[in-house]
Amino acid sequence: MKKVQVVLGLNYGDEGKGKVSTFLAGNSDIALRCTGGNNAGHTVEFNGEKIVFHLIPSGILNNIDAVIGNGVVIDPKVLFEEIEVLSKHNVDLSKLHISTRAHLIFPYHIVEDKLQEMLKGDDKVGTTARGIGPCYMDKANRIGLRVIDMYSDDFERKLRRNIDNKNKVFQLFGLDKLDENKIVSDYLEYRDKMKPYVMDTVSFLHDAMDLEKSIICEGAQATMLDMDLGDYPMVTSSNPTIGGIQTGSGLGAGDITDIYGVCKAYASRVGEGPFITEQNNEIGDTIRELGHEYGATTKRPRRCGWIDLVALKYAVRVNGVTGLALNHLDTIGKLGKAKLCVGYKLNGKIYTEYSDDILGHESELELEYKELDTNFEIAGLRNYNVLPEEAKKYVEVIESHLGIPVKFIGTGPDNDDMIIR
Ligand code: IMP
Secondary structure, eight states, rough: OOOOOEEEEEEOOOOOHHHHHHHHTTOOSSOOOOOOTTTOEEEEEEEEEEEEEESOOOOGGSSEEEEEEETEEOHHHHHHHHEEEEEEEEOOOGGGEEEOOOOEOOOHHHHHHHHHHHHHGGOOOOOSSEEEEHHHHHHTTTTOOBBGGGSSTTTHHHHHHHHHHHHHHHHTTOOOOOHHHHHHHHHHHHHHHHHGGGGGGHHHHHHHTTTTEEEEEESSOOOGGOOOTTTTTSSSSOOOOOOOOHTTTTOOGGGGOOEEEESEEEEESSSSSSOOTTTSHHHHHHHHHHOOOOOOTTOOOOOOEEEEEEHHHHHHHHHOOOOEEEEEEEHHHTTTTEEEEEEEEETTEEEEOOGGGGGOGGGGGGGEEEEEEEOOOOOOOOOOSOOOOOOOHHEEEEEHHHTTTTTEEEEESSTEEEOOO
């Protein structure tokens, strides 16, 4: 039956979207990435080895079509590293399809990313330094180069123009010039290697839907990192919310059948920016160790804190989430007690829903918490009915605050450690 299921992060990324996407890919015909680039990263166990995906939808491991949509920014070097790993595992790469319209990341974007961060000083975003922001900047500035542009006679001229202009700026800041000829020759090589995968993915997806095929859209990053709806300017440079799924793939709004929002039983963030329920203390350290909260892309220790139901309610609203995936319930069960943020108090007013009133006042908020006993061992359980009452209570409090059902519950690190309701 035709289905278009979307998996989105509701907080600051690293919610465990890959686990739910991998599960849903098992019953899908096509896995799709729509936004971001190799700033994302998720690790999947395959043939007893860990494979880290940054660009290619991990659904390809299920031997289904994998589409890199037009909204993704592609660093070809990273793409071919992933392709190489997958070939070693004998994954059928004829199922990989790359949008003609996807933009390319060039080495100058990476230099610009680092330079811009440096120039921001204390206001730095804490980016992944993968050139994502500068690539999207060039896209908006209409000097970006897309996959399709590589096959045009004008490609080399435009690429040399860009490198030359960027080099002039780098020199102003005392940085070394990039080697123009090396970049051009590398990308001409990538052009040839990429050719078998390139296609009009918008038509491919719509033709597939006409044939009643099912699509799983693997979201990247998360709602609070959305450049329009997140904690601007401490955001990524794309729209990881539901709108980005549409513009990044060409799917129509009415095509989408299910929107699953993913969060953890606690919260985490990498990079700078507000994190209202952060526990920059022993509790945060304990959560980090119990939940192994270190970045898959940059290995940075993640900032950790309590689940924030006020911010989550906002994320549910702006994405139109139809069902929740709650990861790391087993981790919260090891803490003995946990807090769930249910309200923010600012100037005497209580906010139970996220509001722009609080922007810029994050550090002044008094937080209202509900405390629950969480002393349970549920590692690897797969059946909701056998969960201890304390674990069920945790789930039910979240459901009642957010007004949506919890459909998936993570009970351990393995992909199979999941309850499906
Ligand atoms: P950028 O996407 O590299 O420009 O980084 C912008 C912000 O988004 C930084 O705070 C990053 O740490 C964060 N970020 C980007 N991608 C991810 C992700 O996949 N997971 C978590 N945080 C991310």
